[in-house]
Amino acid sequence: MTLQATDYLARCGQAFTQAAQQQPIVEHTVQMTGVSFRLRFAGPALPPAVLPALGHLLADDDVAAAPDITFDLWDGASTGSLPPRSLFTAADYRRYGQRAIAYAGPLALMHAPTAGQLFAYDRATRHGFWWTADAGALSIYERAAPLQTLFHWALHEFGWQIVHAAAVGTERGGVLLVGNTGAGKSTTALNCLTGDGLRLLSDDKCLARLDPAPQAFAAFSSGKIKADMLEHLPQFRDRLQGWDDSYKAGKGLVFLYPDYAERLISTFAIKALVIPRVARQAEAAFRSLPLGEAFRVFGPSTVIWLPGAEADNYRFTAALTRRLPCYGLDLALESARNTDAIRGLLETL
Numbered sequence: 001m002t003l004q005a006t007d008y009l010a011r012c013g014q015a016f017t018q019a020a021q022q023q024p025i026v027e028h029t030v031q032m033t034g035v036s037f038r039l040r041f042a043g044p045a046l047p048p049a050v051l052p053a054l055g056h057l058l059a060d061d062d063v064a065a066a067p068d069i070t071f072d073l074w075d076g077a078s079t080g081s082l083p084p085r086s087l088f089t090a091a092d093y094r095r096y097g098q099r100a101i102a103y104a105g106p107l108a109l110m111h112a113p114t115a116g117q118l119f120a121y122d123r124a125t126r127h128g129f130w131w132t133a134d135a136g137a138l139s140i141y142e143r144a145a146p147l148q149t150l151f152h153w154a155l156h157e158f159g160w161q162i163v164h165a166a167a168v169g170t171e172r173g174g175v176l177l178v179g180n181t182g183a184g185k186s187t188t189a190l191n192c193l194t195g196d197g198l199r200l201l202s203d204d205k206c207l208a209r210l211d212p213a214p215q216a217f218a219a220f221s222s223g224k225i226k227a228d229m230l231e232h233l234p235q236f237r238d239r240l241q242g243w244d245d246s247y248k249a250g251k252g253l254v255f256l257y258p259d260y261a262e263r264l265i266s267t268f269a270i271k272a273l274v275i276p277r278v279a280r281q282a283e284a285a286f287r288s289l290p291l292g293e294a295f296r297v298f299g300p301s302t303v304i305w306l307p308g309a310e311a312d313n314y315r316f317t318a319a320l321t322r323r324l325p326c327y328g329l330d331l332a333l334e335s336a337r338n339t340d341a342i343r344g345l346l347e348t349l
Helices: 002-022 052-057 140-144 148-158 185-193 234-239 291-303 310-323 335-348
Strands: 025-032 035-042 069-075 100-104 107-112 117-122 127-132 160-164 166-170 173-177 199-202 205-209 215-217 222-226 251-255 267-281 285-288 326-332
Touching (some): 002 100, 002 107, 002 117, 025 052, 052 140, 052 251, 117 148, 127 148, 140 222, 140 251, 160 291, 160 310, 166 185, 166 335, 173 335, 185 222, 185 335, 199 205, 234 251, 291 326, 326 335
Parallel strands (some): 035 069, 069 127
Antiparallel strands (some): 025 035, 100 107, 107 117, 117 127, 166 199, 215 267, 222 251
């Protein structure tokens, strides 16, 4: 499989070169966790779909003359260039979302035909590829966390992993808010944009590492707001940049940078895992959670977004859970009371 995958990545490079013959290459540099990424787009169609959620990380082009990692990116609709024919068989498309994954030495491949996407990465050369059928057809989830699979593969060697969590705090430290859709983590996190205390690191996905101590990093400056949240967060109504028409989850997409730059935070030490639940009570209330109960929420909610490395992802989330105190949070009706409670918890840790 390694030889096949090596040849496949070479053919991905040829397909990108062909795409770049149809459209000029547009380059941007992203600085993430101290690692520089050069994003090379074939043509102007993809940057408006990819860059808004990465706006807080964009660097001047001359900052990283020799980037650590390079991603070549193109879409079929605007360039007319298709990726190489898939190496996978029909039996390989068995994961969530009908995605097929393969790892062969330093090489990683993922094909998601129902989403019209292909990802490929070579850890040895630190070179990745992403193709999508149509830049204009990307869902709000792909635009909210663009290139998350490539970033996950590339940053693994630096000790970072993408986790499914909201994150709020200050320079002194913060918490990861973990839970499935409807748990209240996004409402709680986005409320930090309007208050004077905690700042927002993540609405839904962020980077985390274990060593030298648990730390979070803001990979994406985006938010997803359910329709019923707009009543409590009306300032986002005019900022919606797309709506979920595919999964019928009733979520809208907003980009938070640069308008909320002062209320965003790029990194902090992780002090605790917090599992919120909607309780509709007058006051927010914390309760200690056994590690096993916290992991049963945290582990599966992250793994579903990063298929193909389930064992590694479970080991990482289990290790992070063991390193941190874990709490349940019964949410109050008034969002400000929830952020006040989190701030109070952080003062004790």
